[in-house]
Amino acid sequence: MRIADFDLYKDMLMKQSGLTLSADKCYLLDSRLTPVAKKWDFASLDTMSVALRGMPDPALVKDIVEAMTTNETSFFRDGKPFELFKEVVLPYIAKSRSTQRSLRIWCAASSSGQEPYSLAITALENQHLIPGWKIEIVATDISDDILEIARKAEYSQFEVQRGLPIQLLTKYFEQNNENWKLKEEVRNMVKFQNFNLLNDMATLGLFDIILCRNVLIYFNEETKKEILIKMAKRIPSDGFLFLGGAETVLGISEDFTPMSDCRGLYVLREGNYDMEALEKSAAG
Amino acid sequence: MKFCLVVDDSRVVRKVARRIVEGLGFSCDEAEDGQKAYDACQGTMPDVILLDWNMPVMSGIEFLEKLREMDNGSGPKVIFCTTENDLGHIQRAMNSGADEYIMKPFDSEIIESKFVQVGLMEQAAE
Numbered sequence: 437m438r439i440a441d442f443d444l445y446k447d448m449l450m451k452q453s454g455l456t457l458s459a460d461k462c463y464l465l466d467s468r469l470t471p472v473a474k475k476w477d478f479a480s481l482d483t484m485s486v487a488l489r490g491m492p493d494p495a496l497v498k499d500i501v502e503a504m505t506t507n508e509t510s511f512f513r514d515g516k517p518f519e520l521f522k523e524v525v526l527p528y529i530a531k532s533r534s535t536q537r538s539l540r541i542w543c544a545a546s547s548s549g550q551e552p553y554s555l556a557i558t559a560l561e562n563q564h565l566i567p568g569w570k571i572e573i574v575a576t577d578i579s580d581d582i583l584e585i586a587r588k589a590e591y592s593q594f595e596v597q598r599g600l601p602i603q604l605l606t607k608y609f610e611q612n613n614e615n616w617k618l619k620e621e622v623r624n625m626v627k628f629q630n631f632n633l634l635n636d637m638a639t640l641g642l643f644d645i646i647l648c649r650n651v652l653i654y655f656n657e658e659t660k661k662e663i664l665i666k667m668a669k670r671i672p673s674d675g676f677l678f679l680g681g682a683e684t685v686l687g688i689s690e691d692f693t694p695m696s697d698c699r700g701l702y703v704l705r706e707g708n709y710d711m712e713a714l715e716k717s718a719a720g
Numbered sequence: 721m722k723f724c725l726v727v728d729d730s731r732v733v734r735k736v737a738r739r740i741v742e743g744l745g746f747s748c749d750e751a752e753d754g755q756k757a758y759d760a761c762q763g764t765m766p767d768v769i770l771l772d773w774n775m776p777v778m779s780g781i782e783f784l785e786k787l788r789e790m791d792n793g794s795g796p797k798v799i800f801c802t803t804e805n806d807l808g809h810i811q812r813a814m815n816s817g818a819d820e821y822i823m824k825p826f827d828s829e830i831i832e833s834k835f836v837q838v839g840l841m842e843q844a845a846e
């Protein structure tokens with residue numbers, strides 16, 4: 437691919453989704469966009485690049501953006517964050533929201549749904565902490581294709597064996613030939629919608645907990661900063677944020693600070709937490 | 721070092737499984753049917769057993785039931801590893817005292833994920 441064409445895609449992806457493409461990722465453009473060019477009946481990637489320099493069809497741009505996203509995910513990915521959710525965050529919120537008896541969670545780059553569904557299952561498994569509460573899990577992603585897969589909630593044998601304990605598989609899934617479909621009870625707890633993290637988040641409302649895992653790694657510093665500034669405004673003064681294992685707020689966000697001994701869990705620096713209760717749930 | 725017994729009538733599967741569990745830092749022995757596995761357990765009780773279902777002489781489920789009746793038989797974590805992939809088989813295995821269940825084909829990631837779940841090892845940091 438010519439350098440000018442590489443820059444064309446690089447700028448487009450930065451503007452549309454925040455994805456930062458370094459020069460060594462040129463091969464990724466080739467391998468992922470060649471099928472898009474084929475789908476749109478261009479003779480080659482080069483002819484598609486020429487067409488994009490004119491007035492690009494928004495649907496084509498969307499296809500390009502979606503083709504370049506990485507959707508890698510799994511149930512209970514990394515384990516630890518879901519333990520923290522169950523052992524630290526839920527017990528704390530069970531107290532702090534005991535009058536409202538409601539809990540709102542935002543899963544900010546939900547991919548094919550394993551992450552929000554893992555949260556829903558954890559909430560169901562720990563109902564004794566939040567009996568009869570209203571639980572709303574909002575799961576968003578930039579890709580309509582992946583959202584459709586997430587809503588379907590049907591996973592291959594391979595996917596359900598990564599991270600999902602067998603007891604939870606038999607309890608919450610129904611077998612459908614080679615695949616496993618999540619039961620309605622769990623599916624109904626999660627609302628999926630398309631949302632671009634570069635956009636204004638105010639329309640989404642407030643959340644007690646935000647998960648934004650394994651997506652910031654694809655963005656540059658400036659974009660990460662902007663997203664974390666906006667997210668700090670989406671949680672109340674005693675809310676929580678989870679980031680992925682390779683992500684941090686250090687040097688990026690003034691608003692959030694890591695919770696000690698709770699890897700991946702962040703609280704507001706200027707927040708208003710019942711520290712005693714928080715430390716008590718953190719100590720188990 | 722923790723010790724894993726791989727029970728499968730296919731030599732190829734045993735070899736693949738052995739390579740994976742040794743890669744995870746376990747020592748490993750093999751048995752080609754339930755009876756041989758039972759004999760092996762009377763010698764040394766493993767920390768974990770990867771267990772096929774359909775085998776000549778003694779099936780995996782028969783072995784599991786006999787194992788759980790042995791003196792130290794509740795010790796090992798038993799993970800079924802079989803092509804039987806229907807709910808009925810899974811439930812029967814769990815009711816007979818299995819700890820986890822892998823539906824073949826498997827890969828190292830699945831075995832590692834299951835070893836973490838039954839508490840044999842820590843989740844690797846990313």
Ligand SMILES: C[S@@+](CC[C@H](N)C(=O)[O-])C[C@H]1O[C@@H](n2cnc3c(N)ncnc32)[C@H](O)[C@@H]1O
Binds near residue numbers: 513545547582
């Ligand atoms: C690697 S997956 C992470 C899935 C899940 N959070 C996890 O940790 O397993 C990254 C997801 O981020 C989505 N994504 C990328 N850029 C985005 C953006 N600007 N706005 C919203 N979602 C985006 C991708 O479509 C993809 O599904």
